[in-house]
Amino acid sequence: MAKEAQKKISTKIKELEGMVDWFYSEEFNLDEAEEKYKKTVDFSREIEKDLTELKNRIEVINKDFTKD
């Protein structure tokens, strides 16, 4: 679960970087830029929400380490 959540965030950030790269590429043009910019902003908000809301799960192992 935690691994999935971590992957999800790191994957999303990489995806966002890819979206941003388009604006600096040869393919950049103003006709498509507006639509792509809207998508980038929406996606960045989604990542921000994930980063803000995701909680850690801290669990104390149910084992007595005073004995072998």
Add this chain to the structure above:
Amino acid sequence: MSSDSPVFTVSQFLAVCNETLEYSFSGVKVVGEVSGFKVNQGKWVFFDLKDEESSVSCFLPVFQLRMPIEDGMKIAVKGLPKVTKWGKFSLTVMQMAPIGEGSIKKSFELLKKKLTAEGLFDASRKRGIPDDLSRIGVISSTQAAGYADFCKILNARWGGLEVLTAHTQVQGMEAADQIIRALKYFNEHEDVGIIAIIRGGGSADDLSVFNDEKLVREIAASRIPVITGIGHEVDESLADLAADIRASTPSNVAEMLTPDKRAEISRVRSLVSSVYTKIVDGISSAAALADFKDVGSKILQEIERSCRDIEAKKKMLMAANPDNTLKRGYAIVSGELSPGGAVKITTYDKIAEANVKNIKERR
């Protein structure tokens, strides 16, 4: 001698004494100074523990010696009092720890030298923090302030992690064995990316558990990378030296294991902001290009108009050229226009010289 008093053989008597001692003093802790330390046959350790007035013999197998000791060191031992079959009273040592800054430092230096020589602290043995860290094993006392600091910083910095905590003592004679069991547990049963050993600040006595030889060896042998956050920045333990990564404090462990989500949010915002700037730049460039095209067009129009003007003037000049009139058969007469005067007659392709015969008024 009273008839109802029990009568023992010597062996029975010693057995009863030992039973009584075990019942009354099982796990007794005694503090004193080491004297007459020796190892017999490489297997058995003997020394006396003494204070200003008294002395007690101590014994333990050499494999239970978890720290180097020397005569004059102050130590605490936990042991079982016993009367041997030769009637000698001794303490069978189960656990021991140095006491006081001087003894701890001495023990620390001796063991550090030994383990360094074995290569246990070599930089080449160190591993880094795994990239895709999602499960963390923690060994600490859940009641310790250091553990609370670690959790607080971890939660403030990042989310989505799974933290499995092995609750152990982190000071006292039993702590080292408990931490060793927790290390073994994680290595054998849990798929965690790293093990963090955490303990807040304390006195040299409190932290001496982290100089336990068996614990230090267990850390060095761990299959899973180990990070330590023990005491404060200035505290250095052998556990720190054996660990893959040493953090200065429990809070610093959390900082080293996680990115800061606030910084990550800021980076995401910065990425989007850079895109906005790029679009604005694109729009400005396009407008400048349009302006440039407009100016170019005006210049071209002006050039064309000038060309047309020049062409018209050229035609006018052509029309005024006398050669065109001469071509049509006319001639130019120049000279003295009076009877007998010499004149020059110029046609398109010839020049004649003549004399005027007569002159009459034409109109």
